[in-house]
Each structure stands twice: as structure tokens, then as C-alpha cells.
Amino acid sequence: xxxxxxxxxxxxxxxxxxxxxxxxxxxxxxxxxxxxxxxxxxxxxxxxxxxxxxxxxxxxxxxxxxxxxxxxxxxxxxxxxxxxxxxxxxxxxxxxxxxxxxxxxxxxxxxxxxxxxxxxxxxxxxxxxxxxxxxxxxxxxxxxxxxxxxxxxxxxxxxxxxxxxxxxxxxxxxxxxxxxxxxxxxxxxxxxxxxxxxxxxxxxxxxxxxxxxxxxxxxxxxxxxxxxxxxxxxxxxxxxxxxxxxxxxxxxxxxxxxxxxxxxxxxxxxxxxxxxxxxxxxxxxxxxxxxxxxxxxxxxxxxxxxxxxxxxxxxxxx
Amino acid sequence: xxxxxxxxxxxxxxxxxxxxxxxxxxxxxxxxxxxxxxxxxxxxxxxxxxxxxxxxxxxxxxxxxxxxxxxxxxxxxxxxxxxxxxxxxxxxxxxxxxxxxxxxxxxxxxxxxxxxxxxxxxxxxxxxxxxxxxxxxxxxxxxxxxxxxxxxxxxxxxxxxxxxxxxxxxxxxxxxxxxxxxxxxxxxxxxxxxxxxxxxxxxxxxxxxxxxxxxxxxxxxxxxxxxxxxxxxxxxxxxxxxxxxxxxxxxxxxxxxxxxxxxxxxxxxxxxxxxxxxxxxxxxxxxxxxxxxxxxxxxxxxx
Numbered sequence: 001x002x003x004x005x006x007x008x009x010x011x012x013x014x015x016x017x018x019x020x021x022x023x024x025x026x027x028x029x030x031x032x033x034x035x036x037x038x039x040x041x042x043x044x045x046x047x048x049x050x051x052x053x054x055x056x057x058x059x060x061x062x063x064x065x066x067x068x069x070x071x072x073x074x075x076x077x078x079x080x081x082x083x084x085x086x087x088x089x090x091x092x093x094x095x096x097x098x099x100x101x102x103x104x105x106x107x108x109x110x111x112x113x114x115x116x117x118x119x120x121x122x123x124x125x126x127x128x129x130x131x132x133x134x135x136x137x138x139x140x141x142x143x144x145x146x147x148x149x150x151x152x153x154x155x156x157x158x159x160x161x162x163x164x165x166x167x168x169x170x171x172x173x174x175x176x177x178x179x180x181x182x183x184x185x186x187x188x189x190x191x192x193x194x195x196x197x198x199x200x201x202x203x204x205x206x207x208x209x210x211x212x213x214x215x216x217x218x219x220x221x222x223x224x225x226x227x228x229x230x231x232x233x234x235x236x237x238x239x240x241x242x243x244x245x246x247x248x249x250x251x252x253x254x255x256x257x258x259x260x261x262x263x264x265x266x267x268x269x270x271x272x273x274x275x276x277x278x279x280x281x282x283x284x285x286x287x288x289x290x291x292x293x294x295x296x297x298x299x300x301x302x303x304x305x306x307x308x309x310x311x312x313x314x315x316x317x318x
Numbered sequence: 319x320x321x322x323x324x325x326x327x328x329x330x331x332x333x334x335x336x337x338x339x340x341x342x343x344x345x346x347x348x349x350x351x352x353x354x355x356x357x358x359x360x361x362x363x364x365x366x367x368x369x370x371x372x373x374x375x376x377x378x379x380x381x382x383x384x385x386x387x388x389x390x391x392x393x394x395x396x397x398x399x400x401x402x403x404x405x406x407x408x409x410x411x412x413x414x415x416x417x418x419x420x421x422x423x424x425x426x427x428x429x430x431x432x433x434x435x436x437x438x439x440x441x442x443x444x445x446x447x448x449x450x451x452x453x454x455x456x457x458x459x460x461x462x463x464x465x466x467x468x469x470x471x472x473x474x475x476x477x478x479x480x481x482x483x484x485x486x487x488x489x490x491x492x493x494x495x496x497x498x499x500x501x502x503x504x505x506x507x508x509x510x511x512x513x514x515x516x517x518x519x520x521x522x523x524x525x526x527x528x529x530x531x532x533x534x535x536x537x538x539x540x541x542x543x544x545x546x547x548x549x550x551x552x553x554x555x556x557x558x559x560x561x562x563x564x565x566x567x568x569x570x571x572x573x574x575x576x577x578x579x580x581x582x583x584x585x586x587x588x589x590x591x592x593x594x595x596x597x598x599x600x601x602x603x604x605x606x607x608x609x610x611x612x613x614x615x616x617x618x619x620x621x
Contacts, residue, residue, distance in 0.1 A: 002426070003426035003428070006423075006426045007427065010419070010423070011412075101410055102408050102410035103410040105373075105378055106409075106463070106466070108378055109377075109378070109403065109405070109467070110399075110423075110427040110428055110466070110470065111400055112399075113394075113396065
């Protein structure tokens with residue numbers, strides 16, 4: 001078994017090195033921009049800015065005040081793309097390269113069983129993937145914290161923050177690895193396996209982004225305010241874009257039936273239509289973790305499932 | 319674990335195998351026993367199932383039906399893996415590894431490893447240890463693959479067309495080295511080859527496969543003793559039928575040439591020749607019905 005791990009490391013050390021180097025570069029960039037961000041925050045320029053989604057403006061010129069968070073978003077985007085990158089370049093060749101060259105026959109003709117051959121390389125790849133993706137998510141979190149949930153920073157519901165941070169990044173990376181590994185076992189050519197992996201991991205990544213956008217897995221909370229009193233402030237909540245009015249019988253109607261923000265007109269209109277309350281739908285900031293854990297469960301479950309399928313097929317395909 | 323037939327190199331009972339993709343039976347109802355201490359030639363035409371049989375013995379494939387034992391062990395078990403080495407036809411090696419890396423891999427992957435032998439085989443081919451496998455000529459790659467197979471100190475060495483891509487000189491050298499190794503250590507060798515004349519000098523057992531079935535599993539000397547090439551008038555062909563087994567016969571004009579397996583004394587007027595192993599093997603490999611010579615097939619089978 002030690003020998004199989006030696007071989008697995010010998011074959012994956014270049015990928016591991018590239019991954020580690022990319023992480024070091026990302027961390028260096030993060031450290032540079034984060035210190036710039038902290039300097040800006042300490043300058044006192046942002047002290048008067050309230051929390052909430054409205055832009056904070058400069059008191060002298062009236063221009064919007066923003067932190068430089070573009071590089072942070074790039075890191076988030078990279079984290080979102082991690083399952084695709086790891087699946088294509090690490091997962092697909094993991095078994096696929098050996099099968100294409102026929103070298104698994106040479107390895108199996110030495111003192112290695114198919115089980116050892118698979119476990120050693122997959123376990124090593126999974127461990128490195130977990131460490132690298134965990135650190136990438138950690139770098140993002142560390143960089144993001146000072147700018148988190150501020151109008152001049154990055155809100156939790158931004159794609160790059162919601163999908164580019166936290167435990168879901170690790171689960172997604174493992175999913176990419178498992179998908180690539182299975183496709184590498186199924187396809188005859190590494191290149192074909194890479195293409196299929198690109199497709200599968202890409203589609204699933206976009207699908208999960210869509211479930212976030214559609215609030216499919218984490219339904220928004222409905223915030224109701226009686227009569228025409230001011231609605232609770234949106235603050236850090238992620239609006240679902242759904243506003244409206246409620247009748248005495250509890251029917252929800254579109255906000256356009258009484259399109260007035262407040263005041264006498266609103267009161268009149270509500271009385272005329274028999275509306276007794278107003279509502280809007282949004283996900284509170286705490287839902288960040290609900291999104292995270294659901295994604296982690298879905299991606300982790302898929303990774304486990306694909307790994308089981310790989311193990312079951314191993315006997316027939318190798 | 320040493321079973322009752324531990325001294326038997328290879329033993330099959332009702333062995334069958336079918337590839338899912340290709341369809342058709344690659345091996346069917348194979349029954350044979352190769353005793354220990356032999357150098358066995360596995361002979362058959364292209365597609366007869368030689369590689370399939372060797373892959374089954376090496377544990378790379380699992381039998382569809384029946385059973386196969388190598389040195390009394392089930393192929394693919396850790397016991398069999400430690401004692402059996404297989405060199406497949408394509409001799410796959412990692413192209414980006416250096417020769418030294420490849421030998422180091424053999425050392426790491428096997429429980430026992432004979433570094434001296436492995437390095438000697440490589441050195442005898444004048445192969446630099448720092449060269450990458452991908453840059454070596456096919457012949458040198460074969461040598462490295464052979465070093466990898468012999469380095470694990472196998473008790474049974476399975477070689478699938480091992481020398482096909484080597485020049486005659488290198489072939490002779492490697493074969494001689496292999497035979498010396500086998501004699502010294504008492505290694506059982508099963509090798510498949512199309513080069514029939516070479517087999518005569520090195521093998522003492524033959525396995526003949528035809529269309530997935532075993533046609534022959536016999537000691538070479540016995541085989542040559544029991545067979546005869548007869549030349550005589552065509553009209554006495556009838557004296558052979560019934561008593562002897564006519565393996566192959568050919569009529570040209572009024573003359574009949576026949577390869578027979580003798581059972582008892584010969585009747586009739588025949589010029590009797592003792593066949594070479596090659597003649598016997600070609601007789602068995604040719605599917606032609608008696609009286610239908612197929613010279614083209616014949617040269618193909620011998621090539």
C-alpha cells in the first residue's frame with residue numbers, strides 16, 4: 001500500500017505543486033489588497049456609512065464611496081470555478097491517463113490490487129483537493145471579512161461570496177474530482193473525459209447558481225407590516241424582488257395595485273381595495289449558512305455517490 | 319498457502335471468457351494443465367485468445383466461467399500477484415518516468431525486489447538510467463519492461479509476444495538471458511509467440527489455442543515422438559483413416575504428404591520423417607480441411 005501511495009504522489013506532485021503555487025499567489029494578492037482595504041477603512045472615510053444596501057456617498061463630492069473589491073470577486077469566481085478546474089485537470093486524468101496508456105495493466109501486474117490502485121491515488125487527490133480548496137475558501141473569508149455586508153463592500157448574497165466561500169467550496173471541489181475520476185474511468189480517452197467533465201461540472205455549477213437565484217432550496221422569508229406603517233428595513237437581507245399587498249382574507253396582490261411608497265395616497269388606495277397589510281420577501285443574512293449547508297450537502301452527497309459508482313465500476317472496467 | 323497442485327504452473331478447468339464489447343467468445347471450455355518447471359510456448363493465430371489467456375492468468379481479467387489457477391492460487395489474489403509477473407504485449411510504461419524511476423517504482427510496488435537483476439538487465443542493453451522511457455526505442459523499452467517483470471522475482475513469468483519488436487540479435491540476447499535466469503531460479507515461463515522456429519530451442523511444453531479452444535497441451539518431446547510426416551502415394555490415404563489421427567494432409571499430383579499422430583504401427587508404403595516442432599504446430603494451427611492446401615495461410619501462420 002505504501003508503494004501505491006509513493007506512485008500516486010510521484011504522479012500527482014506536479015499538479016499538487018501547481019495548485020499550491022496558485023494558492024500562494026492568491027494569498028499574496030489577498031494580503032496586498034486586504035491591507036489596502038484596511039488602510040481605506042481606517043482612514044475614517046467610511047465611518048459615517050450605515051449598514052444597508054444603499055450606497056454610501058462622499059460628504060464633499062456626493063460620489064459613491066466604494067472599497068476596491070474587484071480582486072476579491074475574482075478570487076470568489078475562481079473558487080466557483082474550482083470544481084471545473086479540478087475535475088478537468090486532476091479528476092479526469094486520475095484513472096483516465098493510466099487507462100489510455102494501458103499503464104494500469106503494468107501497475108496491476110506488479111504487487112498492486114485494483115482497489116489499492118484506486119484508493120491510493122483517489123485518497124491522495126481528495127486530501128490535496130480538500131486542503132487546497134479549504135485554504136482557498138479560507139483566504140476568501142479572511143479577505144472578505146472587513147468588507148462583508150457593507151454597501152461599500154461585498155454583501156453575503158453576491159454570487160462570488162455566496163458560492164465562493166465557506167464549506168461549499170470544498171464540497172464542490174471534491175464533487176469535481178469525483179466526477180472527473182468517474183468519467184476518466186468511463187471514457188476511453190483522457191481528452192474525452194476532460195470534455196465530459198467540463199460539461200458535467202460546468203452545468204452543475206450553473207444549476208446551483210440558478211437555485212440560489214430562484215431561491216429554490218432556501219425559500220425567502222415574508223416580512224409583513226400592518227397597514228401603511230413603514231416596512232422593516234431591507235438592511236442586509238437579500239430581496240427576492242417580490243413586494244405586495246395583503247387583503248383581510250390573506251390574499252397576496254402585486255405591489256402595482258397601489259404603487260405608492262407611503263402617505264395619504266397609499267392609505268386611500270389600500271382602503272379602496274381592502275388591503276390591510278404590506279409585505280416583501282427576502283432572505284435574512286443568516287440564510288448564508290442555510291445556503292452553504294444545503295450546497296455542501298448536495299455537492300458532498302453527489303461526490304460520495306459518484307465515488308461509490310466509481311468503486312462499483314472499477315471491478316468491471318479495470 | 320500451498321494447495322495440492324502447487325507444483326502445477328497453470329491449470330484451467332472449463333475456462334471461458336467473453337469480452338462484453340466485442341461479443342463472441344474469446345475463450346471456451348479450456349481444460350489444460352501445465353506442470354511446474356516448464357517453459358511453455360503459447361501458440362495460436364491472431365485472435366485465438368492467447369492474450370486473453372495470459373491476461374486471465376495475470377489477474378487482469380476474471381474468468382467468465384470455469385476456473386484458472388496459477389501455481390495453485392487464484393489469479394488476482396495478493397498471493398498470486400506476488401508470485402506471478404506478466405508482461406503484456408504493449409509493454410506499457412510511464413513515458414515521463416526515467417528508467418531509474420521505473421525501477422524504483424518496481425521496488426516500491428513489490429514486496430520483494432531484486433534490484434541487482436533488474437539493473438543488470440537494463441545495463442546489458444546499454445540503456446542510460448536517466449533516460450526517459452518515452453525517448454527509448456521500442457526494443458529498449460521492452461528490456462526495461464522485462465527488467466521490471468524479472469525484478470519482482472516471479473515464480474511464474476507470463477510473456478505476451480515479448481520480443482516482437484526486437485531485432486534478431488537483441489532477441490537472441492534477451493532470450494538467452496531469460497533462459498539462463500529461468501534455469502538458475504527455476505522460473506516457470508509461459509510465452510506467446512509467432513516465431514515458431516525459435517520456440518523449438520527454448521520450450522519444453524506447448525499450448526495450442528485455436529478459436530478460443532485448447533487444441534493441444536503437451537510435452538514438446540512427446541509431441542515430436544508421437545507425430546510423423548508421411549510421404550507416399552495418394553491412393554493409400556485410406557490406410558491412415560481410423561487408426562491414426564490425420565492432423566493435416568496435402569495432395570500434389572499423386573503424392574500425399576500427411577502429418578499424423580501415430581497410434582500403433584503404420585501400414586502401407588510411406589516415407590516417414592520425424593517432424594520439427596514447427597511442422598507439428600503449423601499442422602495444428604491450419605484450419606484447412608484435408609486436401610485443401612493453403613500456402614498463403616501457412617506462411618502467415620509462421621510469420
